[in-house]
Every structure is written in C-alpha cells, then in structure tokens.
Amino acid sequence: MKVFLSWSGEKTKSHAVAKALDDWLPTVLNAVEPWVSSRGLVAGLQWNQQLDKELDDTTFGIIVVTPWNQHSQWLNFEAGALSKRVGGAEARVAPLLVDFPNVAKLTGPLSSYQVVLPTNAGIHSLVVSINEALGDAARKFDALERAFDVCWPSLEAKLKKIDVDFPSEADPATAPSPLPAAADGDDMLSEILTAVRGLARSDARLRSEIRQNAANRPDPDRVPRTHGVVVDRPLGALTKRIAHEITTMGHRVEAIRRGPNGQVTVKLSQRLSDEQQKEVVDGLDWERLHINSLYFDEDDLGDESSA
Structure with missing residues (x-):
C-alpha cells in the first residue's frame, strides 16, 4: 500500500522527518510502500505528472508539519489533493506535528484533520491507522504491537538527532507568520x-x-x-x-x-x-x-x- 509523505522546504526539519519515516515505516509494516518526492521523483520526467501518478496510487497520506511550514501554500495544496484522492477520508490524511507543544497551536486548513504528535503514543496511533487501511494485508494486533515495540527506539533516536541537526528551528516562537493575501484577492x-x-x-x-x-x-x-x-x-x-x-x-x-x-x-x-x-x-x-x-x-x- 502506498503511503504518501508530504513535506515542505528542502533543507528543513520537515524534510528530515519525512525521510526518517520513509526508512522506518516498512520495518513496522512490511506491506507499506512509502513515497517521498526527494527520493521518488525520476530525473527527466515532469514532476507534476509523477506527483499526479503517485497520488492516484496513494491510500494514506502523512503531512509533516512544523511551526515553520504550517502556512506553506504547497503543503496545504498537497493536503487537499491527498484528501480528494483517498476519498475525502480525513482518517487517512494525518498531519504529524513536529515541535508543536500541543495540537491547539496548529492553525489554518490543516487543523481540520486528525493530527498526531511525534511521541510514542502519537506514532503508535498513526501506525495503527495505517495498519487498518491495509485491509487484508493488515498485521494482527499482537504482531503489530511487538513490531512497534522493537522498532520504535530507532525512530526515536532519529527524531532526537534531527532536533540536534536543525538548531535554527529550535525555537517555534521565531517561526514566520502566514503570508498576507495578495492585493487582487488571489492567494x-x-x-x-x-x-x-x-x-x-x-x-x-x-x-x-x-x-x-x-x-x-x-x-x-x-x-x-x-x-x-x-x-x-x-x-x-x-x-x-x-x-x-x-x-x-x-x-x-x-x-x-x-x-x-x-x-x-x-x-x-x-x-x-x-x-x-x-x-x-x-x-x-x-x-x-x-x-x-x-x-x-x-x-x-x-x-x-x-x-
């Protein structure tokens, strides 16, 4: 099953977390095939065609949101596209909030989705939701619990290292505010x-x-x-x-x-x-x-x- 990983900003914590999930998810759920554009886009082909094809094949979407990119127009565009491609089922589009003290700090269109935090409990609930979307290929509950307990420490270590690697995003209070609307009313x-x-x-x-x-x-x-x-x-x-x-x-x-x-x-x-x-x-x-x-x-x- 295809899981689309959405991020914004080339050298950002959002991208780093998306790549960490790209590596980690198949270790817990073997039937899952993550797709992240920084790895999946093929040189020489038009990016919009490849993106459209990947969205067609997607069953679940994870949007990596930070205080620095929560107002990104592209991130919100991908969230809307994901929601439409998976039948508008909000349970299958999950914003993952990185560096948010609580979910109430998320504003804008993404706040209408069922969000999760990158904690043990948050990632566990995300994995359970993805497993439910697998249908006949889903892991049994006991097997899923054992796999998560074994694999979680590796992702936890990666997330801690990402915190160290991006000191410029250490203080969410310094994140940019949303861009003002254009004078002609078009955003x-x-x-x-x-x-x-x-x-x-x-x-x-x-x-x-x-x-x-x-x-x-x-x-x-x-x-x-x-x-x-x-x-x-x-x-x-x-x-x-x-x-x-x-x-x-x-x-x-x-x-x-x-x-x-x-x-x-x-x-x-x-x-x-x-x-x-x-x-x-x-x-x-x-x-x-x-x-x-x-x-x-x-x-x-x-x-x-x-x-």
Whole structure:
C-alpha cells in the first residue's frame, strides 16, 4: 500500500522527518510502500505528472508539519489533493506535528484533520491507522504491537538527532507568520493550482498532437461531430475517471458512453462553446485514459450510462 509523505522546504526539519519515516515505516509494516518526492521523483520526467501518478496510487497520506511550514501554500495544496484522492477520508490524511507543544497551536486548513504528535503514543496511533487501511494485508494486533515495540527506539533516536541537526528551528516562537493575501484577492494556492493545470494541459496537448500526426488525423481541433457509440454498462474504472476529470474542470457530466475502441461520448449539463470543448479535449490525458475519439452529445443520449 502506498503511503504518501508530504513535506515542505528542502533543507528543513520537515524534510528530515519525512525521510526518517520513509526508512522506518516498512520495518513496522512490511506491506507499506512509502513515497517521498526527494527520493521518488525520476530525473527527466515532469514532476507534476509523477506527483499526479503517485497520488492516484496513494491510500494514506502523512503531512509533516512544523511551526515553520504550517502556512506553506504547497503543503496545504498537497493536503487537499491527498484528501480528494483517498476519498475525502480525513482518517487517512494525518498531519504529524513536529515541535508543536500541543495540537491547539496548529492553525489554518490543516487543523481540520486528525493530527498526531511525534511521541510514542502519537506514532503508535498513526501506525495503527495505517495498519487498518491495509485491509487484508493488515498485521494482527499482537504482531503489530511487538513490531512497534522493537522498532520504535530507532525512530526515536532519529527524531532526537534531527532536533540536534536543525538548531535554527529550535525555537517555534521565531517561526514566520502566514503570508498576507495578495492585493487582487488571489492567494498563492490559486497560483500553484493554475500553474499545475496549465502544465498538465500543455503536456496533454503535446501528446495529442503527436498521436494525431502518427495516425494522420485530418481534424486539427479534434472535436468531431456527434454520433452514437456502444453503451458501456456499468461504468468502468476508466469511464468513471474520464467523468471525474471533466467534472474537476468545472463541467457537470450527466451521462457518458465508452465504445469498444476508445470512443467516448459525453453529455454535459450545459452546452459548451467550441473553445470550452477544446479546453476539455486538451485537458484530458488521452493516452492514460485510453481515449481514441471524444464526442460531445448535445441531444438525448437515449439508453445512456449516468456518470
């Protein structure tokens, strides 16, 4: 099971603790596969694509929060993304509070989650929660207790060493305050989200153009006219994902059909302009979703599959 370790700041206590958990968690729970970006990102590939793929495969998320990064827009962005990918289950997104005297000192969006402290009791409760998320691969309670008792001292030693290695973060009272809102009302989180979406769309557009050239398709806009396709019933995983991604673009999907050769027809709640249709087409990852053609049905789909 994939456990996503979120941190902020390259040479910070947050990053050091995330790396310590990356090494330690599999010693307690063999079925757990931690992922931390400083180790998992592959050189030469776009970071946003890799991050999106890892989030797709994630079942549990740990966010390493310190007084120095609790107002980080990127950390809060990853927390929201994690929550959505694991079905919005807050029990599977756990902020780990480092250098907080108590949980009441955490402010902002992260305070809405069930937080833990890096103590014996706190890490134990975190391990129990991860073990419950493993389902059939979970360890029995007695075996888990023995494994934790054996492994805890090594993590405790690492955490103490991290305290010594980062003297600049020894006094939480000197941590920075949250950044003021921008004059135009847009915050950094919105800017990050816009940038990520822009990168994803540019990448999807480039791959679409490559596929078009290879297949010698005559239509450069790739928004063909509507015609019927075979109904895919019940909705498969890919069909659901296509509907979900179109929904995240701000369009409500009323029905969707998927044909046997990657032909997809969608019916939206509102008629889209040509520009909006092109934005949807370019925003989808055709290769990952196995789409060969996409149609917008503005009439009744008849015997349709609801999204």
